[in-house]
Amino acid sequence: MAFAAAIAARVAGAADEEASARTAMVARIEEHARDVAGEALGRSWIDPRILEVMRRVPRHAFVPPDQVAHAYEDRPLPIGHGQTISQPFIVALMTDMLRTATGQVVLEVGTGSGYQAAVLAELVQTVHSIEIIRPLADEAEWRLRAQGHANVTVHRGDGYYGVPEAAPFDGIMVTAAGDNIPPPLLDQLKPGGWMVIPVGSGFALQLLMLVEKRQDGRLRTYQTLPVAFVPLVRGL
Ligand code: SAH
Numbered sequence: 001m002a003f004a005a006a007i008a009a010r011v012a013g014a015a016d017e018e019a020s021a022r023t024a025m026v027a028r029i030e031e032h033a034r035d036v037a038g039e040a041l042g043r044s045w046i047d048p049r050i051l052e053v054m055r056r057v058p059r060h061a062f063v064p065p066d067q068v069a070h071a072y073e074d075r076p077l078p079i080g081h082g083q084t085i086s087q088p089f090i091v092a093l094m095t096d097m098l099r100t101a102t103g104q105v106v107l108e109v110g111t112g113s114g115y116q117a118a119v120l121a122e123l124v125q126t127v128h129s130i131e132i133i134r135p136l137a138d139e140a141e142w143r144l145r146a147q148g149h150a151n152v153t154v155h156r157g158d159g160y161y162g163v164p165e166a167a168p169f170d171g172i173m174v175t176a177a178g179d180n181i182p183p184p185l186l187d188q189l190k191p192g193g194w195m196v197i198p199v200g201s202g203f204a205l206q207l208l209m210l211v212e213k214r215q216d217g218r219l220r221t222y223q224t225l226p227v228a229f230v231p232l233v234r235g236l
Contacts, residue, residue, distance in 0.1 A: 018060060021072035025059075025088055026051050028074045032089040037096075040208060040224035046092045053122040054092060059085075062115040062143055081133050083230055085113040086175060090227065097196045097210050097224075098171040100124050107166070107188065109159030110175035110232070114140030114152075120173070121149040128152075128166045130159040132233060158235055162188040169193060177206045178232035181221070189213045198229040 029051065034044045060071035063085060067077045076084040086094075095116075100106065104124040108117050111131035117140070120127045127149075131137035134156055141154040155163050159174070160182045167188035174185070174197035181197055189195055193213050200206030206229060210222040 018058060018072075019055075022055050022059070025072040025074060026055050029054070029089045029092045032074065033093070036225060037093060040093055040097055040210070047096050049123065050092055050095050050119070053119055054088065057115070057118050057122065058147070059088065059115055061147060062113040062118065062140075079113045079136070081136055083112055083133065083136060085115050086229075091116050091119055093225075094173055094175075094196045094208070095119055095123070097194070097208075098173055099194050100171060104170035105166070106171040106173065107163060107169040107185075108173045108175065109162070109185070110230075111137055111140045111154055112175065114144045114154070116173070116175060117152050117154075118144060118147060118149050121152045124151075124170070126151050126153075128155060128163050128169070130155040130157055130163055132156075132158055160184065160232065160234060164188065171195070172197075174198065174232065175229065176232040177201075177227075177229040181209065181211060186211070186213070186219065191215045191217055198227050 033046045038044050060068045063071050063077050070077055074088050076087045079085050100123040105126045106120055106124050108129040111117055111129040117127050117129040137154050137156045144152045161184045168190040169188055170190055170193050172185050172189055172195040177198040177200050179201045191213055192215050195211040197209050198206045199209050206227050208224045208227045210224055212220045
């Protein structure tokens with residue numbers, strides 16, 4: 001009994017530490033937003049609903065064991081296969097740019113670790129996420145299940161073509177940079193929907209773009225911040 005109680009106390013202590021690390025991470029996101037979010041959001045703060053979710057979702061559960069100690073630092077981290085989990089500030093910013101609402105169905109291109117999908121899953125009804133590197137898709141699917149995110153479906157394949165069988169989407173977020181905005185994704189966006197996507201070639205200068213599909217189907221594109229994403233690869 002004493003042993004079990006000691007273990008329970010230790011687990012509770014670790015959970016407290018992780019929760020306070022997340023609170024500190026969110027405070028850094030808020031500071032960062034004061035400096036640069038204006039260009040992307042027209043305001044210098046992140047929607048409190050998103051910050052509340054990021055205070056809860058355990059980022060450490062989405063990184064490899066050797067990165068757990070860094071999980072709450074505000075920077076991207078390696079997740080294997082030459083890929084990265086995005087910087088928490090960028091996750092917050094892109095989620096905010098997507099203008100999520102409960103009841104929506106959204107698509108993420110580039111599942112990676114599954115962390116961004118988990119954040120979206122707390123804000124909308126259904127998340128479809130597509131990943132081209134099969135082992136990453138498998139691991140992310142496993143983590144999302146372990147974390148109880150039953151409203152996320154992980155697809156395998158080239159996300160340039162979207163997920164036509166689940167379209168149309170209220171919002172589309174692309175977390176890898178292409179040299180153009182994929183036309184199939186524009187087709188799969190609902191009128192009134194928004195897309196967030198980094199555009200730029202390879203690792204060169206990329207700009208985070210916001211695309212609005214108006215009710216009449218016309219597109220408006222806004223350039224926001226310079227960013228650094230891994231490339232959107234094609235046809236593996
Ligand atoms: N959103 C992720 C970060 C992803 S990094 C997270 O929260 O962890 C970008 C991911 O996009 C990588 O896993 C990469 O393999 C994937 N990717 C690159 N090109 C792709 C494509 N054409 N279709 C689907 N996924 C792609």
